[in-house]
Amino acid sequence: EVQLVESGGGVVQPGGSLRLSCAASGFTFDDYAMHWVRQAPGKGLEWVSLISGDGGSTYYADSVKGRFTISRDNSKNSLYLQMNSLRTEDTALYYCAKDSSSWYGGFDYWGQGTLVTVSS
Amino acid sequence: EIVLTQSPGTLSLSPGERATLSCRASQSVSSSYLAWYQQKPGQAPRLLIYGASSRATGIPDRFSGSGSGTDFTLTISRLEPEDFAVYYCQQYGSSGLTFGGGTKVEIK
Numbered sequence: 463e464v465q466l467v468e469s470g471g472g473v474v475q476p477g478g479s480l481r482l483s484c485a486a487s488g489f490t491f492d493d494y495a496m497h498w499v500r501q502a503p504g505k506g507l508e509w510v511s512l513i514s515g516d517g518g519s520t521y522y523a524d525s526v527k528g529r530f531t532i533s534r535d536n537s538k539n540s541l542y543l544q545m546n547s548l549r550t551e552d553t554a555l556y557y558c559a560k561d562s563s564s565w566y567g568g569f570d571y572w573g574q575g576t577l578v579t580v581s582s
Numbered sequence: 583e584i585v586l587t588q589s590p591g592t593l594s595l596s597p598g599e600r601a602t603l604s605c606r607a608s609q610s611v612s613s614s615y616l617a618w619y620q621q622k623p624g625q626a627p628r629l630l631i632y633g634a635s636s637r638a639t640g641i642p643d644r645f646s647g648s649g650s651g652t653d654f655t656l657t658i659s660r661l662e663p664e665d666f667a668v669y670y671c672q673q674y675g676s677s678g679l680t681f682g683g684g685t686k687v688e689i690k
Contacts, residue, residue, distance in 0.1 A: 568617040568672075
């Protein structure tokens with residue numbers, strides 16, 4: 463059974479940093495691209511970042527480019543999102559999602575999310 | 583960036599009725615890179631359709647996707663009580679991935 467479990471969310475002041483983690487199990491982790499997607503309270507979905515199965519290729523939404531860094535450790539079946547220079551508009555529930563392919567084919571499994579609140 | 587506009591914003595229907603949801607792109611989207619998701623309150627999204635028209639594993643055949651270029655449609659042939667939810671389209675292109683704003687299907 464595929465499982466994705468996010469952690470690392472919390473309350474942080476504007477300008478601060480946070481590192482999210484996603485522990486994956488139930489599939490061959492390095493065969494698939496992985497994503498971070500966020501959802502502000504009461505709002506729609508926003509794609510944040512994508513990383514290829516081998517970690518060699520990454521892609522970011524313009525809204526986070528230069529501030530967030532996606533990475534993965536295939537030996538630990540784990541996905542990460544380092545978030546720096548956080549803004550109030552980064553407040554959201556952050557999901558990790560597994561792609562159905564090695565780059566993009568739709569997100570076939572999602573975690574339950576970890577909440578990030580940026581507030582002074 | 584390709585903008586996806588979903589309409590209507592809210593669809594009020596009764597169980598058993600047919601639902602037709604629209605997703606219009608600001609530029610042409612490859613059909614291979616268009617997906618639909620369902621999200622219920624308090625839950626993570628679920629993949630329904632990928633490649634514009636292929637059902638994901640375990641998705642009932644009352645869900646179907648169609649379209650090409652800039653106009654895509656998700657159809658639910660006969661609404662079941664568990665289908666009342668928010669639906670999002672998503673695309674992948676050279677300028678990144680984007681989601682539409684969502685269509686809420688509510689019980690009339």
